[in-house]
Amino acid sequence: MKFSIPAILGLVMGASASAVAPRAAVEARSLEVVVRVMTSVYEHMGRLDDAITKFQGVQDIPGLRLRGGEMVAAVKSADAEVLGMTPVTLQEAHEFQPLSDKLNAMGEKLLGHVVDKIPTFGQVGVCSHAEQMISDIGAGVVKLMGDVAAKFPTDGQGKSNQGIIQHFTSIFADTVSKLKSCAVQVTATVEATSTVPCTTSTGVPIPPSQSLTFAVPATPTPAYPKANGTAVAWPPAPTGTKPAIVTAGAALNGVAKAAVALMAAAYLL
Numbered sequence: 527m528k529f530s531i532p533a534i535l536g537l538v539m540g541a542s543a544s545a546v547a548p549r550a551a552v553e554a555r556s557l558e559v560v561v562r563v564m565t566s567v568y569e570h571m572g573r574l575d576d577a578i579t580k581f582q583g584v585q586d587i588p589g590l591r592l593r594g595g596e597m598v599a600a601v602k603s604a605d606a607e608v609l610g611m612t613p614v615t616l617q618e619a620h621e622f623q624p625l626s627d628k629l630n631a632m633g634e635k636l637l638g639h640v641v642d643k644i645p646t647f648g649q650v651g652v653c654s655h656a657e658q659m660i661s662d663i664g665a666g667v668v669k670l671m672g673d674v675a676a677k678f679p680t681d682g683q684g685k686s687n688q689g690i691i692q693h694f695t696s697i698f699a700d701t702v703s704k705l706k707s708c709a710v711q712v713t714a715t716v717e718a719t720s721t722v723p724c725t726t727s728t729g730v731p732i733p734p735s736q737s738l739t740f741a742v743p744a745t746p747t748p749a750y751p752k753a754n755g756t757a758v759a760w761p762p763a764p765t766g767t768k769p770a771i772v773t774a775g776a777a778l779n780g781v782a783k784a785a786v787a788l789m790a791a792a793y794l795l
Contacts (some may be wrong), residue, residue, distance in 0.1 A: 557618040559611045560674065561625060563604035567670070568629050570600040574663075575636040578643055583650055590652075594659040601666035608673050616679045633667070633694060637701050644708050653708035660705060664698030 570593075577593040580586060614622070640660060647653045668691060675687040 556611050556614045557621060559607055560614060560622060563607045564625055564629060567600050567604050568632060570597045571632045571636055575639055578639045581643055581646060587652060598662050598666060601663065601670055605670045605673055608677060611677060613677045619678045630690060637697050640701055641704060644704055648708045648711065653705050657702055657705035657709055661702050664702065668695050
């Protein structure tokens with residue numbers, strides 16, 4: 527069987543084209559995947575940040591819970607796609623840089639707003655739930671950042687990427703630590719008010735079986751973190767002075783705080 531020169535050249539050129547086309551498609555897909563999934567993460571970060579900044583009380587808990595759950599799901603979905611894609615080229619890495627900068631800036635802003643809202647979270651009694659939410663998001667985000675970095679060229683970028691990942695690992699841990707401290711204080715406040723009897727709006731005592739009940743620790747001296755990182759027992763040891771008289775108003779205030787904490791837990795669980 528004889529082949530003419532034009533026919534042979536046609537076969538060679540066709541084979542070359544079929545070999546090049548998939549590579550071009552793979553490169554386009556790699557950039558498309560990382561841009562698409564990280565844009566989704568960026569958008570969910572924006573929605574969560576909006577829910578955090580608007581958080582004022584119990585009525586805002588469902589919205590915060592919704593956005594937090596969506597953020598965790600978006601990060602996990604993005605990571606699954608990133609793990610399955612091929613490495614990106616140096617050119618693609620340069621094209622991704624503007625979105626990377628936006629993601630880093632949004633992450634800084636979001637965590638800053640979380641810290642700003644800690645006093646409000648404490649008043650509503652949701653610090654422990656916010657702590658869990660940010661902890662889950664942080665673990666997912668740090669893993670995603672590492673998996674994305676592994677798909678990028680290391681030429682001149684390795685140390686930079688590792689520095690950014692370490693930075694966010696640190697600020698996530700710091701934010702979680704602050705939320706944990708808030709949760710300890712809120713728990714102690716609720717426990718301290720657990721012995722106050724509940725009454726109806728007309729002053730009629732509510733039977734114990736129907737009232738708010740909280741477990742009181744055997745030794746009610748929770749440790750509160752101080753600015754220098756050490757802990758101090760609270761309340762302090764008696765000094766011989768008479769304890770202050772608890773007024774009816776103070777007692778009712780204690781019941782109100784306990785009720786708010788229960789409502790918050792019911793919304794988030």
